[in-house]
Amino acid sequence: MGGIYTPAASFPPSRFGEIVNEAPSRPLWRASILLSLTLAFVSWQSARASLAVLVGEPFGSFGTMMPLGHTAIYLNHVCADGPLKVRLCRPDEPQGVVLARYHAIGQYDWLATPIMDFLYATHDPAEVLAFATPQKVWAMRERYRERFLREVVPDGKQGTMNGDGSAKHAHDLDEWWETAGMAYQRRLWAYEVSTTPEQDATLVAVMNDQANRHRYHLSGANCADFAAELLNLYYPGAVRHADRIADYGLMTPKHVVRSLTGYAEKHPELDMHVWEIAQIPGSLRRSKTVWGGVESALKTKRYLFTLLVIQPEVPLVLEALYLRHGRWKLGQGAQPMPPLMQTGPEETVAATPTALEPAGSE
Template sequence: MNEVPSRRRWRARIMLLLTIALLGGRFAHASLAVLVGEPFGSFGTMMPLGHTAIYLNHVCADGPLKVRQCHAGEPQGVVLARYHAIGRYDWLATPVMDFLYATQDASEVPAYATPEAIWAMRERYRERFLRNVVPDGVQGTMDRDGSAKNARDLEEWWETAGMAYYRRLWAYEVATTPEQDAALVAVMNDHANRHRYHLSGANCADFAAELLNLYFPGAVRHADRVADYGLMTPKHVVRSLSEYAGKHPELDLHVWEIAQVPGSLRRSKTVWGGVESALKTKRYLFTLLVIQPEVPLVLEALYLRHGRWKLGEGAQPMPPLVPSATEETLASVPATTEPDGSQ
């Protein structure tokens, strides 16, 4: 018996069930969660800031370009996120199970994910839900990590589904009201959904900050000019929300960890802020030490004063795996694959 992958598969099943419980167990009360996905792939190594999205448990996707308030008893909710390359659009709405696992059926989620399995699930998701945005023939082809390549200006469509196969995510959840949800639905549906992405001033974290401030005016301050070089970052968004919720206990802040599904893809990396990235990314730090050795000292001082904050502090821990006597016999583990690109 291949003990290690078998245990990984059982752990994956337990984590999936816990995630589904998170998505549905608190459904009686409206809430918003900022999802911070850890960086992965070559771009994530170069710029380890991660990705930000907004999960709303009482708002549902009315297709990928519109949202509505969920019907009574309708489960799960929607994830809203801004992307760099989804054609002429600025943001897409994705049902949360699709966003995490590229399926609406929990029984289809693989306990051990491979690029081929992920691509097949994502293609079914595109055909079922995203075909009006990404028609047949322009979705590109499967890259070696299960992502899409040769999709031109739609190259990020694949990042709308199956993200839990590529990265661990942190969810910062606060209570909302039906009236706040209704205001959000009106804003999203009434405003033109045109491409706006820009790294400085209109990135995924800026989008999340805008939606948070719609619900809670002033919750997210302007980007930190010192710790993040003036860029809005995922870490800054959830730090601001945490500090705001600390002053407003009625928001009932909860922090959750959504585990990366075990598989042949490399594990995602830690989310850092701007100055923190320069200090902790070896290629940047080594270059600075050679060219301008005084700069790392300045960055260290800035980080210690402005940038120190631990993502995931107080997150609900996953319980340990309980070994089962019915563990299945598994084939050998595939070679680990490094995802290309992304963040």
């Protein structure tokens, strides 16, 4: 994934101008760089069959209360056949699909979303927001719903816009908006490994043959459990059972990629790469660090202060458990990107994880 150079000239001039404008401000330049990186990521992956575990950072009030993040699976040679079925991609379909389990999408367990829609709520790079505001993000998600998701979220059932561009009052469909425009709301990490056409064909058969009925449960059937199941379908034993000590027995996003990393170290033929997809600039709050179970209790101030007052010995136990079982750096080894664009003869805008955000979080 690293070592990819995507010059501005590779974009059609008319479209590139729509994204960054003729005299872009720093946020616009930064957004265009992030988009270029993502397009380079998608284009690079299309050359070979691969699977990537996407770990999205937590955000909003729920992310503060439970900073475990969200997990999804990106398959570059499998495509969405609507939101409820998948199929093998045709040669002229380079994007691929994101599969994820959600808590509140009506009667369904999982949804399939094209990768560009999942990240930016559009399939057209010219429409990607350079600066995200709640109103603009909501409008893009509404257009995406009307174009792609209407059979799951009919008109009148989508709810209304929340203050952060999410949906409210959608009742049992409250999470439909999380299928689109996630790069406006959070930073994501992609842990990518090679696959084969035969493995992809097996995945398609399994997903289409099994009943897609609501299964979500925090313990045993959450989004990380879903990702672990798909990973183990491709590579049996890649994800071990949930960590009973570091994560209280819950499957967490951090545990999934930690297990996959360990498995890939023993199987170098998987050719693992780690990629950072940074959050688009905007007025939306920045996402937070992904933590594990014990780590959340130890590093979330509201939990830690309460424990210090009520049972001061508990934080000491949590610290020992974290140091022994839960300490692992998410994003470690993410490959830096080379410079993509130049603003003048003396200034180069570089898009590397260290230039955008700290490369990795512990």
